[in-house]
Amino acid sequence: MLITELQTPALLVEQAALRHNLDTMSTALPGARLRPHVKAHKCTSLARLQYANGHHGFTCATIREVEAMAAAGLGTDLLLANEVLDTRRLGRLAKDGHRVTVAVDSTETIEAAVAGGVREVVIDVNVGLPRCGCAPGEAGRLADLARGAGLVVRGVMGYEGHLMLMHQEEQRRAQTEQAMQHLLAASADVGGELISAGGTGTYSVNTWANEIQAGSYALMDTAYQQLGQPFQQALFVLGRVISVSAGWAVVDVGLKSLSLDHGLPSIDGTEVWFCSDEHTTFRTDGMPQPAVGDLIRVRPAHVDPTVALHDTMHLVDGTQVLEQWPVDMRGW
Structure with missing residues (x-):
């Protein structure tokens, strides 16, 4: 896959x-x-x-x-x-x-x-x-x-x-x-x-x-990466661009798929403006213009509560899905 x-x-x-x-x-x-x-x-x-x-x-x-x-x-x-x-x-x-x-x-x-x-x-x-x-x-x-x-x-x-x-x-x-x-x-x-x-x-x-x-x-997150530790960002929330306007675009990753308690997520090469329930809006001025349907990797600021929002994590090598692991310790 x-x-x-x-x-x-x-x-x-x-x-x-x-x-x-x-x-x-x-x-x-x-x-x-x-x-x-x-x-x-x-x-x-x-x-x-x-x-x-x-x-x-x-x-x-x-x-x-x-x-x-x-x-x-x-x-x-x-x-x-x-x-x-x-x-x-x-x-x-x-x-x-x-x-x-x-x-x-x-x-x-x-x-x-x-x-x-x-x-x-x-x-x-x-x-x-x-x-x-x-x-x-x-x-x-x-x-x-x-x-x-x-x-x-x-x-x-x-x-x-x-x-x-x-x-x-x-x-x-x-x-x-x-x-x-x-x-x-x-x-x-x-x-x-x-x-x-x-x-x-x-x-x-x-x-x-x-x-x-x-x-x-x-898995790491952007909050810990600011400390300059020797660990790499392994966790991403994959989304698709669902809307493009003059100066900004929207990806289908929002508050219900990542945690904001340590701040806004990040997207390489641009600035995230804000997140809402199902959306993240990011700036497109001065960058290659995304198209509706493009895949975007969003870097969460806090790994723990982000993972807890998902049923499955996909182990990948670039674009190849290697394994699908259940997040089987969710809930109480």
Whole structure:
């Protein structure tokens, strides 16, 4: 199949760029140093490539992701890096022999883990992002509570998400060190083997965590590309020009096929003006004039929520469709 035969909008993944990204990260963070975050691609076919590169532990954001990874035979070591108040589905997976660990940051989430049959937890620590996580000084108490309830506490995790897109690398490194000092202090109180943190934005500067939860590196987006990292844009939303006017044109890729939470998408050689539900309008002055029916590759600014809007990603080599992979970890 050629990409000209695809119904647009369609999610494309360039094989060569994907392979480059996977191998580049595996060289930087081999084996257990990387716990890939599957929320970025929500595709077990892609996760199998990460597994083949030596990364056998994975990070998940939803129960659905944990279930799909286990069903795909990738349940060796799955960390749900999120608080969950109904863990019965996770408990069933643990009972069936999959290794499932869940993040906890309160008495209530510990009680939920016990009630649902989860056996292993990490203490989630707030390292500066105002989201989930307990205060660092509370981590030891929560670990004692969890162990007293019969749970295995594997260690700590903390996400310095507020630093991921900081452009100055030295500033990003310095503030990552500050964030990780909170996590290391909590780790000293909690114990366990895991100090889990990080992401694509801090993978090269976070030398304090012993595993990094990066995910976006595999497919990349325009927000992360601004950091000058050694990863290539592998993900595109393919669209067709559906209208041409004097000075602008419209492609059939809009808010329902890509995410704008990190800004407008980009199209090579032109300026994107705005996006609406089913449309992206871009400037045509000073560029070769597109024709109705032309194919356009749109680069999303944020990979994770863009992928979650599609049922299928198409692995391509230029214009040739090599494989079609279901985005099989969508939903909850």
